[in-house]
Structure formats: structure tokens, C-alpha cells
Amino acid sequence: MTDRQRGVPRREFLKAAVAIGGAAALSACLDRSDVDVPRGPADPSSHPERQHAWNEVLPTDDHGNPVPPRHRVLLYLEYQGDEPPTDSDRETMETALRGVERAYERSGDGLLLTTSYSPAYFERFDQSLPATVDLPAPEALASFEDPELDAPDAVVHLASNTAPVVLGAEEALKGNEGTLNDVEQPGAALTDVFEVVDRRTGFVGKGLPAENDDVEGVPEDEVPEDAPLYMGFESGFRGNQASEDRISIQTGPFVDGTTQHISNITLNLNQWYEQDSRYQRVAKMFCPHHASEGTVEGTGDTLGTDTEMDECKHATDAAREEGVVGHSQKMVEVREDDEPLILRRDFDSTDGEQAGLHFLALQRGITDFVTTREAMNGDDLAAQSAVGQRNNNGILQYMNVTNRGNFLLPPRSLRALPPANPDTTREVSHAPA
Ligand code: HEM
Numbered sequence: 001m002t003d004r005q006r007g008v009p010r011r012e013f014l015k016a017a018v019a020i021g022g023a024a025a026l027s028a029c030l031d032r033s034d035v036d037v038p039r040g041p042a043d044p045s046s047h048p049e050r051q052h053a054w055n056e057v058l059p060t061d062d063h064g065n066p067v068p069p070r071h072r073v074l075l076y077l078e079y080q081g082d083e084p085p086t087d088s089d090r091e092t093m094e095t096a097l098r099g100v101e102r103a104y105e106r107s108g109d110g111l112l113l114t115t116s117y118s119p120a121y122f123e124r125f126d127q128s129l130p131a132t133v134d135l136p137a138p139e140a141l142a143s144f145e146d147p148e149l150d151a152p153d154a155v156v157h158l159a160s161n162t163a164p165v166v167l168g169a170e171e172a173l174k175g176n177e178g179t180l181n182d183v184e185q186p187g188a189a190l191t192d193v194f195e196v197v198d199r200r201t202g203f204v205g206k207g208l209p210a211e212n213d214d215v216e217g218v219p220e221d222e223v224p225e226d227a228p229l230y231m232g233f234e235s236g237f238r239g240n241q242a243s244e245d246r247i248s249i250q251t252g253p254f255v256d257g258t259t260q261h262i263s264n265i266t267l268n269l270n271q272w273y274e275q276d277s278r279y280q281r282v283a284k285m286f287c288p289h290h291a292s293e294g295t296v297e298g299t300g301d302t303l304g305t306d307t308e309m310d311e312c313k314h315a316t317d318a319a320r321e322e323g324v325v326g327h328s329q330k331m332v333e334v335r336e337d338d339e340p341l342i343l344r345r346d347f348d349s350t351d352g353e354q355a356g357l358h359f360l361a362l363q364r365g366i367t368d369f370v371t372t373r374e375a376m377n378g379d380d381l382a383a384q385s386a387v388g389q390r391n392n393n394g395i396l397q398y399m400n401v402t403n404r405g406n407f408l409l410p411p412r413s414l415r416a417l418p419p420a421n422p423d424t425t426r427e428v429s430h431a432p433a
Pocket of ligand 1: 285339395
């Protein structure tokens with residue numbers, strides 16, 4: 001039994017199994033229930049070239065919105081090998097990844113995984129990244145934030161609706177499981193070439209935030225039982241997400257890759273739930289029109305496939321006339337072809353016993369994220385109206401960004417320790433978004 005597990009009642013331990021991690025958490029989950037997840041193919045090389053092509057294998061809700069995987073682990077990794085990385089280290093990493101892909105099918109209930117690399121990782125190569133990759137170092141993105149800038153070499157994202165699948169994959173990638181889902185593991189581990197320097201965890205989906213409301217930053221028994229996120233509303237409607245086509249890199253050696261921004265955000269929802277009214281919550285998350293018209297019922301499930309932003313005023317008019325502007329409402333002006341620039345795959349977290357969010361966003365280039373975040377800041381709105389820099393300015397008042405990191409998510413064929421400028425000239429396989 002580990003120190004973290006000692007003294008934690010069994011029910012609590014199971015609830016927190018993914019956050020705690022390790023062999024004990026995995027075996028506690030397995031004791032409680034069988035994992036009924038189909039195995040993956042013996043040769044997973046037919047998996048899509050886009051590591052981020054999750055939507056086609058995710059279940060959908062009654063309205064056809066993809067339902068994001070409920071359990072998540074982010075492994076932050078430092079490369080330990082030669083500079084530049086050797087082909088033998090690449091093979092070790094690829095072999096380890098294929099081991100877990102053979103154990104679990106690629107699906108929402110099975111395993112979805114991506115690998116990604118930071119600008120700091122690519123600095124070890126003589127060549128720079130091609131001009132088709134927009135991957136600056138991370139920086140603070142608001143005048144009122146001072147985040148730690150993350151620069152691990154790589155991040156592996158593990159996702160599944162089945163908690164023991166995430167835990168099992170992690171243990172196998174660390175070389176701690178000889179057999180996974182009755183599939184023998186290859187004897188190659190991620191930890192043969194990387195040191196795990198950080199581990200971030202979380203969850204998203206109906207019931208999970210309410211179940212995990214016993215941490216700092218969220219009042220107990222206030223989060224709606226069926227809410228998928230701590231702030232109490234549905235998110236990720238298909239009409240409010242960028243498509244996987246839009247966010248994919250279109251040309252150059254990293255075609256079919258994308259970029260990933262991961263911020264860690266701590267939440268303080270005491271005022272949100274204990275002082276703000278339902279009107280204020282809906283106005284600040286969506287727009288004042290939706291608050292006064294009662295457009296959003298419960299968690300917003302009845303909205304269907306999008307947040308009906310065309311019913312809301314322009315953000316500038318709402319700020320001036322209503323003194324409050326909605327989070328979604330502010331983002332509308334940065335859409336292109338009526339589509340947001342970013343695909344959000346964020347999830348809540350209890351890391352550090354604090355309610356928070358790992359805001360993981362995919363976009364063709366990091367500039368698209370920065371543009372989106374600037375719209376969320378609404379500095380111009382605050383300058384021109386009674387809306388404050390953070391007060392009544394969407395949901396800024398309730399969140400604090402503690403970390404930011406930027407990563408390239410290469411196509412699958414380059415997912416193991418890619419060089420900065422690989423010598424491949426594949427053409428784009430689909431029409432540009
Ligand atoms: C506590 C953190 C956050 C929560 C709870 C949250 C929640 C939401 C909700 C409920 C919506 C509308 C419904 C939907 O998602 O389909 C939305 C939309 C959106 N959010 Fe957030 N959000 C958060 C942070 C962020 C951040 C940090 C960004 C990026 C800078 C962001 C970017 C967007 C975008 C681009 C949209 C879609 C806007 C459109 O339809 O054009 N959100 N968010």
C-alpha cells in the first residue's frame with residue numbers, strides 16, 4: 001500500500017483511483033469489476049494517421065454530439081537518451097505504444113492515446129521545425145495571469161470511459177504489467193527512454209464532478225448531479241467545436257498532425273454557486289439573452305447541437321447595454337466560416353486536492369489558440385463598458401491559469417521521438433477546411 005492510499009477509505013480510494021494511480025489503484029479497480037473491453041488488433045498500424053481522430057470512434061449523445069472519454073491521464077515526460085534521439089529509442093517507444101494498442105481497442109470504452117512534443121524538445125535538433133508548424137514557446141496570455149510555463153519534452157494523453165483501461169495502459173507503458181487485458185506486453189516501456197516528471201489526471205462526464213466535489217474551490221453538494229463539468233453546464237456541442245479537418249496541419253512533413261495547448265486552471269466556484277443567481281450563471285457562461293429568456297434548462301442538454309449564439313447580442317452591445325457578457329458570446333467573433341478555431345478536449349481535475357480543469361485544446365497552429373484566448377479576455381469590452389477586467393466578463397472571475405504548455409501532436413507515423421524536420425513529403429489527403 002502506498003502512502004497516498006494509506007488511510008483512504010475503500011470507496012474513496014476507488015473513486016480517486018485514476019487520480020492516485022499505480023498498481024494498487026489498478027488492482028483495486030480490477031477487484032471490483034471485470035474490464036469488459038475488446039482487445040485491439042494484433043497489428044495496430046491501420047489506426048488513423050491523425051492521432052487526434054477521436055470523433056469517429058467516440059459514442060454520441062441523443063443529439064449526435066461526441067461524448068468525450070470520462071477518465072484521463074497526462075504523462076509529462078523528459079527524454080533520457082542520446083542527443084539527437086536514436087532510431088533504437090524510437091523503436092522502443094513505438095513498441096511500447098503498440099503494446100497497449102494491442103491490449104485495448106481504439107474507442108471511447110477502450111483506449112485513445114496521443115503523443116505530443118514541446119518546442120523545448122525540438123531545440124535539440126540542428127534543423128528547426130518547418131514553417132508549416134506554428135509552435136511558439138508558451139507564454140502568459142492575459143495581463144492578470146502569471147502561469148508556470150511547462151517545458152517537458154513530451155506529453156502522452158491517455159483517455160477512456162473505463163478507469164482501469166487508463167490505469168492499465170499507464171502501468172504497462174511504465175513497464176509494470178507483463179500482460180494487459182490478456183495480451184502479452186512487449187517488454188519495451190516508455191520509461192526505458194523517458195522519465196515521468198509530472199502526472200496530471202482528471203475526468204469529464206455526467207455525475208463525475210458532483211461525485212468529486214470534496215476538494216478546495218467547489219462548495220459541497222452544489223454541483224448539479226448530472227453536470228459533466230464543475231461549472232454545471234454541458235460543453236462541447238458539435239456546433240461549438242472546430243472539426244478535426246479544420247485543426248489538422250495541411251501540408252509539410254507534419255501533415256495530419258495538429259498543435260495542442262494545455263493549461264491548468266484552478267477554479268473557485270464558491271461565489272458561482274453560493275452568491276450568483278441562475279440568471280448570472282447563464283448570462284456569464286452563455287449570454288444575458290439566454291438568461292432572461294430561459295433558453296438554457298438544467299445543464300443545457302436541451303440546447304441540442306449548439307448554444308444558439310445567433311440569438312445573443314454582439315458581445316460589445318451586451319457589455320454596454322447589460323453590463324455583463326457571456327463566455328460563449330465573446331468567442332463568436334473569432335469564428336471562421338462559422339466554426340470556432342479550436343477543438344476543446346478539456347477535463348476537470350482534483351489534482352492537488354483542488355477543483356480545476358486541464359484545458360486541452362487542439363488547433364492547426366498555436367496562434368489560433370492565442371486569438372481565441374484574447375477574445376475570451378475581452379480587454380476591449382472592459383475598456384468600453386462597465387464590464388470589469390474579470391468581473392461580469394464571462395467566467396474569468398472564477399478561474400486562475402497556473403500552467404501553460406504548447407505541443408506538436410505529430411501524425412501517427414511520426415509519433416515516436418520525431419526529428420524537427422523529417423524528410424517526408426506526404427501530400428494532404430483531404431480538402432482544406
Ligand atoms: C473553466 C473553464 C471553462 C468552462 C467551464 C467552459 C465552458 C464552456 C461552455 C459551457 C461553452 C459553450 C458550450 C460548448 O462548449 O459547446 C464554451 C464554449 C467555448 N469555449 Fe469555453 N469554457 C472554459 C474555458 C475556456 C477556455 C480557457 C477557452 C479558450 C481560450 C475556451 C474556449 C471556448 C470556445 C472557443 C468556445 C466555443 C465558442 C463558439 O461556439 O464559437 N473556453 N465553453
